[in-house]
Amino acid sequence: MIRTARLVTRPARYLAGLVLPHQCVLCRRFADSTGLCGKCWGGLSPIAAPICSHCGLPLGHTLAEPICAACWMDPPPLAMIRGCLHYNDVSRKLILAFKHGDGLQLTPFLTSLMARDFVMMTGDENSLVVPVPLHRQRYSRRRYNQSAKLARRLCHITGRGSLATDILVRHRATASQGGLSRRQRHRNLSKAFSIDNAAGRRLAGRPVVLVDDVMTTGATLFAAAKCLSAAGSGPVSALVVARVARPREP
Ligand SMILES: [Zn+2]
Numbered sequence: 001m002i003r004t005a006r007l008v009t010r011p012a013r014y015l016a017g018l019v020l021p022h023q024c025v026l027c028r029r030f031a032d033s034t035g036l037c038g039k040c041w042g043g044l045s046p047i048a049a050p051i052c053s054h055c056g057l058p059l060g061h062t063l064a065e066p067i068c069a070a071c072w073m074d075p076p077p078l079a080m081i082r083g084c085l086h087y088n089d090v091s092r093k094l095i096l097a098f099k100h101g102d103g104l105q106l107t108p109f110l111t112s113l114m115a116r117d118f119v120m121m122t123g124d125e126n127s128l129v130v131p132v133p134l135h136r137q138r139y140s141r142r143r144y145n146q147s148a149k150l151a152r153r154l155c156h157i158t159g160r161g162s163l164a165t166d167i168l169v170r171h172r173a174t175a176s177q178g179g180l181s182r183r184q185r186h187r188n189l190s191k192a193f194s195i196d197n198a199a200g201r202r203l204a205g206r207p208v209v210l211v212d213d214v215m216t217t218g219a220t221l222f223a224a225a226k227c228l229s230a231a232g233s234g235p236v237s238a239l240v241v242a243r244v245a246r247p248r249e250p
């Protein structure tokens with residue numbers, strides 16, 4: 001049965017989608033065309049205004065100058081960070097389904113959440129859109145880079161930014177950051193990225209929008225941004241689907 005399902009071709013799956021009801025990717029109840037049922041939809045928690053204009057984290061009050069205390073004291077090495085959803089149980093399952101469960105049918109839904117911020121962040125027509133790369137071992141295991149799928153579709157549906165999947169190169173798989181101190185994490189990541197010699201020539205002075213699925217401590221995005229800036233890019237921003245919305249560590 002499972003083997004038969006795997007043999008179903010893409011056109012056949014498309015036709016099946018027209019006549020059969022959609023199933024929620026998280027709980028298998030009936031879903032709408034986004035791939036989620038009403039209950040799972042309700043479990044998502046969008047990050048809403050007021051937010052810090054710099055790091056994008058929720059603020060307790062609306063301030064005349066909307067900057068959080070952490071950014072005031074110690075700005076992150078990114079011109080701007082935006083996330084669409086709080087990283088909770090439902091968004092975690094959603095991201096896991098997207099990147100480990102062959103859940104590429106979620107790409108239109110996830111990018112529809114990101115599109116408004118993406119348009120705002122790619123106002124400069126020279127903007128480069130750089131998905132956070134996977135280490136090649138992980139890439140060969142997963143067969144696709146979920147961040148590149150998001151970045152490609154964002155460029156496609158908005159007509160903004162130039163997709164650049166070849167500029168940033170990842171040398172280390174850095175999943176096991178848990179349990180490390182902030183200093184250890186930064187050391188672990190300091191040589192995780194480099195710039196491709198040939199593709200990097202397109203970088204000079206151009207604003208960059210990094211695209212990733214999740215931001216937890218920010219260490220990966222900070223390391224990528226530092227690498228791009230050191231190679232001569234313009235300001236680097238980051239856009240993610242979901243993020244842990246707790247204040248940055250001091
Ligand atoms: Zn559901």
Ligand SMILES: [Zn+2]
Nearest residue numbers: 052055068071
């Ligand atoms: Zn902030």
